[in-house]
Amino acid sequence: MPTAATTTDRxxxxxxxxxxxxxxxxxxxPGPDLAYLVGHSVPSHERLTLLAVPVSAPHEAxxxxxxxxxxxxxxxxxxxxxxxxxxxxxxEDPYAVLLSALDAGATAAGAAIGTVAVDDHLPxxxxxxxxxxxxxxxMRPAGELMSELRMRKQPAEVDELASVGAAIDRVxxxxxxxxxxxxxxxxxxxxxxxxxxxxxxxxxxxxxxxSGPNGASPHHEAADRVIRAGDPVVVxxxxxxxxxxxxxxxxxxxxxxxEPDPEFARVHELVRTAQRAAVxxxxxxxxxxxxxxAAREVIxxxxxxxxxITRTGHGIGLEVHEHPYIVAGNTRQLEPGMAFSIEPGIxxxxxxxxxxxxxxxxxxxxxxxxxxSPIGLLVV
Amino acid sequence: MPTAATTTDRxxxxxxxxxxxxxxxxxxxPGPDLAYLVGHSVPSHERLTLLAVPVSAPHEAxxxxxxxxxxxxxxxxxxxxxxxxxxxxxxEDPYAVLLSALDAGATAAGAAIGTVAVDDHLPxxxxxxxxxxxxxxxMRPAGELMSELRMRKQPAEVDELASVGAAIDRVxxxxxxxxxxxxxxxxxxxxxxxxxxxxxxxxxxxxxxxSGPNGASPHHEAADRVIRAGDPVVVxxxxxxxxxxxxxxxxxxxxxxxEPDPEFARVHELVRTAQRAAVxxxxxxxxxxxxxxAAREVIxxxxxxxxxITRTGHGIGLEVHEHPYIVAGNTRQLEPGMAFSIEPGIxxxxxxxxxxxxxxxxxxxxxxxxxxSPIGLLVV
Numbered sequence: 001m002p003t004a005a006t007t008t009d010r011x012x013x014x015x016x017x018x019x020x021x022x023x024x025x026x027x028x029x030p031g032p033d034l035a036y037l038v039g040h041s042v043p044s045h046e047r048l049t050l051l052a053v054p055v056s057a058p059h060e061a062x063x064x065x066x067x068x069x070x071x072x073x074x075x076x077x078x079x080x081x082x083x084x085x086x087x088x089x090x091x092e093d094p095y096a097v098l099l100s101a102l103d104a105g106a107t108a109a110g111a112a113i114g115t116v117a118v119d120d121h122l123p124x125x126x127x128x129x130x131x132x133x134x135x136x137x138x139m140r141p142a143g144e145l146m147s148e149l150r151m152r153k154q155p156a157e158v159d160e161l162a163s164v165g166a167a168i169d170r171v172x173x174x175x176x177x178x179x180x181x182x183x184x185x186x187x188x189x190x191x192x193x194x195x196x197x198x199x200x201x202x203x204x205x206x207x208x209x210x211s212g213p214n215g216a217s218p219h220h221e222a223a224d225r226v227i228r229a230g231d232p233v234v235v236x237x238x239x240x241x242x243x244x245x246x247x248x249x250x251x252x253x254x255x256x257x258x259e260p261d262p263e264f265a266r267v268h269e270l271v272r273t274a275q276r277a278a279v280x281x282x283x284x285x286x287x288x289x290x291x292x293x294a295a296r297e298v299i300x301x302x303x304x305x306x307x308x309i310t311r312t313g314h315g316i317g318l319e320v321h322e323h324p325y326i327v328a329g330n331t332r333q334l335e336p337g338m339a340f341s342i343e344p345g346i347x348x349x350x351x352x353x354x355x356x357x358x359x360x361x362x363x364x365x366x367x368x369x370x371x372x373s374p375i376g377l378l379v380v
Numbered sequence: 381m382p383t384a385a386t387t388t389d390r391x392x393x394x395x396x397x398x399x400x401x402x403x404x405x406x407x408x409x410p411g412p413d414l415a416y417l418v419g420h421s422v423p424s425h426e427r428l429t430l431l432a433v434p435v436s437a438p439h440e441a442x443x444x445x446x447x448x449x450x451x452x453x454x455x456x457x458x459x460x461x462x463x464x465x466x467x468x469x470x471x472e473d474p475y476a477v478l479l480s481a482l483d484a485g486a487t488a489a490g491a492a493i494g495t496v497a498v499d500d501h502l503p504x505x506x507x508x509x510x511x512x513x514x515x516x517x518x519m520r521p522a523g524e525l526m527s528e529l530r531m532r533k534q535p536a537e538v539d540e541l542a543s544v545g546a547a548i549d550r551v552x553x554x555x556x557x558x559x560x561x562x563x564x565x566x567x568x569x570x571x572x573x574x575x576x577x578x579x580x581x582x583x584x585x586x587x588x589x590x591s592g593p594n595g596a597s598p599h600h601e602a603a604d605r606v607i608r609a610g611d612p613v614v615v616x617x618x619x620x621x622x623x624x625x626x627x628x629x630x631x632x633x634x635x636x637x638x639e640p641d642p643e644f645a646r647v648h649e650l651v652r653t654a655q656r657a658a659v660x661x662x663x664x665x666x667x668x669x670x671x672x673x674a675a676r677e678v679i680x681x682x683x684x685x686x687x688x689i690t691r692t693g694h695g696i697g698l699e700v701h702e703h704p705y706i707v708a709g710n711t712r713q714l715e716p717g718m719a720f721s722i723e724p725g726i727x728x729x730x731x732x733x734x735x736x737x738x739x740x741x742x743x744x745x746x747x748x749x750x751x752x753s754p755i756g757l758l759v760v
Contacts, residue, residue: 042599043586046701068690071597090691090707124507125500125521141505190577197574203583206423217451219422310448311470321426329471 002039004080008059010037010149011081015058017145018117025102026053026142029119029126032318033146035244038078042069048094048126050119051083052102056109062086064098095133117142147323151315152337158361158368160245161317161339165359165370167200168238168247172373176380181229181255185209189222196239201247205239205320208250215252215353218310218345230258232268232352234345238320246320248341249371250357254379267304267346268354268377274298274344275356275375278312278326282342282360282367288330295344296328304346313341316359338362339370382419384460388439390417390529391461395438397525398497405482406433406522409499409506412698413526415624418458422449428474428506430499431463432482436489442466444478475513497522527703531695532717538741538748540625541697541719545739545750547580548618548627552753556760561609561635565589569602576619581627585619585700588630595632595733598690598725610638612648612732614725618700626700628721629751630737634759647684647726647734648757654678654724655736655755658692658706662722662740662747668710675724676708684726693721696739718742719750 002010014037018026028034028051035041042049047066054060059082063073067087073079088097099113106113118127120143131139153161171192178191186209193204210220211227215234227233233255238248252268254260274295281294292312299308313326316339324332326340343357356375360367382390394417398406408414408431415421422429427446434440439462443453447467453459468477479493486493498507500523511519533541551572558571566589573584590600591607595614607613613635618628632648634640654675661674672692679688693706696719704712706720723737736755740747 068598072599072601074597091709118504118508120503120505122504123500124498124502124504125523127504127507128498128519128521139508141508143505193583194574194577197570197577203573217454218448219452221452327470 002077004077007038007077007081011053011058011061014053014145014149015055017148018055021117021145022115023055023117023145024106024111024113024115025055026117026145027051027119027122028053028142029122031119031121032244032322033119033121033142035318036146036150038076038081038083040073040076040078042072048098050098052098054105054109056111057105060084060105062101062105064088064094064101066090095129098130099134114138115140117145119146150317151323152335153317153339153361154337157245157317158337158339160241160243161359161361161370164201164241164245164247165249167241168196168249169371169373170199171195171237172235172249172251175235175251175253175378179227179233179235179253179255179380181227181231181257184224184226185211185214185222186224188227192235192237196237200241201239202242203239205246206237208234208236210234210353212352213350216347216349216351218347218353218355227255228258229255230260231255232261232264232354234353234355236355236357244318246316246318248316248320248357248359249373250343250355251373251375251378252354252356254377256379261351264352265377267348270299270302270304271344271346271354271356272375275342275358278342278344279358279360279367279369282334282362284334284336284362284364286334288324288326288332288334289328291326291342292328295342299344299346307346307348308344309347310345313343315340334362336362336364382457384457387418387457387461391433391438391441394433394525394529395435397528398435401497401525402495403435403497404486404491404493404495405435406497406525407431407499407502408433408522409502411499411501412624412702413499413501413522415698416526416530418456418461418463420453420456420458422452428478430478432478434485434489436491437485440464440485442481442485444468444474444481446470475509478510479514494518495520497525499526530697531703532715533697533719533741534717537625537697538717538719540621540623541739541741541750544581544621544625544627545629547621548576548629549751549753550579551575551617552615552629552631555615555631555633555758559607559613559615559633559635559760561607561611561637564604564606565591565594565602566604568607572615572617576617580621581619582622583619585626586617588614588616590614590733592732593730596727596729596731598727598733598735607635608638609635610640611635612641612644612734614733614735616735616737624698626696626698628696628700628737628739629753630723630735631753631755631758632734632736634757636759641731644732645757647728650679650682650684651724651726651734651736652755655722655738658722658724659738659740659747659749662714662742664714664716664742664744666714668704668706668712668714669708671706671722672708675722679724679726687726687728688724689727690725693723695720714742716742716744
C-alpha cells in the first residue's frame with residue numbers, strides 16, 4: 001500500500017511524463033492505474049469516479065466521486081497527499097462537475113484545458129459523455145504514460161510479487177489434495193479456488209483446470225469433464241493479494257495410472273527446457289522478443305513450433321496482463337524491476353497441452369524467480 | 381445458461397430495437413451484455429474481443445476474437461446459433477480485422493456501415509482505436525438498447541436470482557459463526573467470503589463488514605477495526621452464481637454485550653419499517669421513484685430524512701448495479717420481471733449506520749422477495 005509520499009512521488013512522475021507528451025490533464029479511472037497512484041481503488045460501477053491530475057500542478061489533483069463514496073477515502077494516502085475531493089449527488093451531472101473542477105484549476109494556473117489523457121480502462125460510456133459535454137476537448141489514451149510508470153517495479157512492489165508468488169506456490173504444492181481421476185475439472189477448480197484464498201489471495205481470479213484434450217486450448221477454464229487416469233492436466237491459477245498484486249503460475253501434472261499419451265513425457269520435458277532457456281536469457285538490455293525467441297527456438301528445433309501458438313509471456317503487477325509483453329516484434333529492452341511471466345507451451349489439438357509458467361523480475365544479473373514450486377513432471 | 385434458441389431470440393430482439401434507433405451494427409464487449417446475448421463471456425484483457433451484430437441480419441453476427449480464445453467457444457450456444465468466428469493473431473491489427481468483417485457483411489447485404497452502437501463497458505482504448513481506424517464511423521453508446529433488453533427478467537433468469545438469493549440467505553443465517561467482539565472486520569469478512577463460495581457463489585464479489593462508526597459510510601468495505609461488544613454491524617454481501625446472476629443482501633446486526641448506542645434499536649426498527657413499506661409499494665405500473673418515496677417518507681416523517689443519503693435501490697441481474705434505478709426522478713413504470721434491490725438506510729456520522737436490503741422481482745400482484753433471511757434485529 002503506497003504511503004502519501006509514494007502517491008506524491010508517483011503523481012509528480014506522471015505529470016512530468018504527461019507534460020512531455022503535450023497533455024494538460026490526466027484522467028485516471030478506478031482500476032489498476034488509480035490503485036497504483038493513490039494506493040486505493042473502488043469498484044467501477046455506473047457512477048463516475050475519476051482522479052484528475054493537472055500536469056502543471058500534480059499536487060492539486062482532484063478526485064471526482066459520488067458523495068456516498070467519500071467516507072471510504074478518509075485517511076487514505078490520497079487524502080494525506082493533499083488530493084482534493086469533489087463529490088456529486090445522485091441526480092447531478094457528474095461530467096459537468098468534472099469539467100468545472102478542471103476549468104477552475106486551469107484558470108487558477110492561468111491556463112486552459114485543451115488535451116486530456118484518458119485512462120485506457122475508462123468505460124466507453126463515460127468517455128462518450130465527457131466528449132459530448134465538451135466537444136472541443138481533445139482526448140487520447142493515457143495507457144502509454146501509465147505503463148511507462150508501472151512497468152518498472154519498485155522494491156516494495158517486488159516484495160508484493162514475491163509474497164503472492166509464494167502463496168500460489170503453496171497452492172501448487174497442495175495439488176495432490178484435489179487432483180485425481182474420477183473428479184470433474186469443475187470440482188477440482190472449486191477446491192483450488194478455496195485454497196487460493198486460504199493461502200493469502202484476496203480472490204481466486206482465475207482457475208484453469210484443463211485435462212486431457214481440453215489442455216490443447218490455452219484458455220480453456222474448467223468444465224464438467226471427468227478427469228481420467230493417465231490424463232495430462234494443465235493447472236494455471238492466480239489472483240491478487242490484499243495489496244492488489246497478482247500471482248500467475250502454471251504447472252502441467254499427470255494423473256497416475258491409465259495409459260498416458262506416449263508423446264506426453266517428451267513434450268513435457270521439452271516445454272520445461274524451453275521455459276528454462278527463456279528464464280536464463282533474461283537480463284537487463286536483452287529485448288523482450290529475445291526472451292520469446294529463446295523459448296521458441298527450443299520448441300521449433302524439436303519440430304513442435306507450429307504447436308506453440310501463444311506469445312511467451314506478459315507483464316504482471318496490479319494487472320494480470322500488462323506491459324511488457326514477451327512477444328515477437330517487441331524490441332523493448334528489459335530493465336531491472338520489470339516483471340513478467342514466462343510460459344511457453346505446446347498444444348496438440350484433440351490430445352493434450354503442456355504449459356509451464358513462472359513469474360520473473362529482471363535483476364541486475366538475470367531473472368529473479370517469483371515461483372519456486374517444482375517444474376519437473378509430477379504424477380499425482 | 382442460454383441455449384442456442386435463447387441466443388437467436390435475444391440477437392433478433394436486439395436487432396429490432398437497434399433498427400428503430402437508426403443503428404447499423406451493435407458492438408458487444410466481454411462482460412454482462414455479451415453473457416446475456418450468448419451465455420458466455422470471457423475476461424476482458426488487452427486483446428480485442430467483440431461480438432458484432434448487424435441489424436439487418438442478426439443471425440449473421442460475427443465474433444472477433446484472439447485465435448487462442450477460439451477453443452473456449454466450441455459447442456457454445458453462440459456457435460450453435462450460427463455466430464461466425466473471426467480470429468486474429470498476436471501482432472495483427474484487430475481493428476482492421478473487425479472493420480473488414482463489418483464491411484464484408486454490409487456489402488453482402490447491399491448496405492454500408494455508418495452508425496455503430498458500442499457497448500458501454502468497452503474500455504476507452506478500444507473505442508479510441510476503432511474511431512482512429514475509421515474516423516468517419518459514427519459511434520454512440522449501446523447501453524440503453526441493452527438495458528431495455530435485460531431489464532425485464534425472463535423466468536429462467538428469475539430462477540437464477542432466486543437460487544443465488546437463497547445462497548446469500550444461507551450465509552446471513554450463519555453470521556453467528558463469525559461475527560463477534562474482539563475480531564477485526566477484515567477477519568470476519570474473510571470468513572464470510574469463504575462462506576459465499578461454499579454456499580454456491582462463483583466468487584465473493586463484495587463483502588462489507590462495517591462496525592460501529594464505520595457503518596455510517598454506506599460503501600465502507602472492511603478494515604482493521606476491532607469489533608466491540610455493543611457495536612451495530614452492517615453486513616452487505618453478494619456475488620455471482622455460476623451462471624453470472626448476482627446476489628446482494630444487507631442485514632445490520634448488533635454485537636451482544638457492551639452499551640449499544642441508545643438510539644440504535646429505534647433506528648433499526650425505523651429502517652425495517654421503511655424497507656417493508658417500499659417492498660409493499662412494488663406493483664406493475666408503479667414508478668421507480670414511487671418506491672424510493674415509500675421508503676423515504678417513513679424515514680423523513682421520523683425526522684431522519686437527512687441521514688438517508690442514498691437512493692433506495694438498483695436493478696440487479698448479470699450486473700450488481702443495472703437498470704432500473706430506484707431513485708427520485710426515475711418515472712419509469714415497473715413491469716413484471718424487473719428485479720432490483722430495496723435498501724433504505726440511516727447513516728449517523730461518527731456513530732453507526734443501519735441498512736436492510738432485499739432483492740425483489742416485480743410480479744403480477746406485487747413484489748416477489750428473493751431474500752428471506754430475518755430482517756428483525758438479531759443480536760449475535
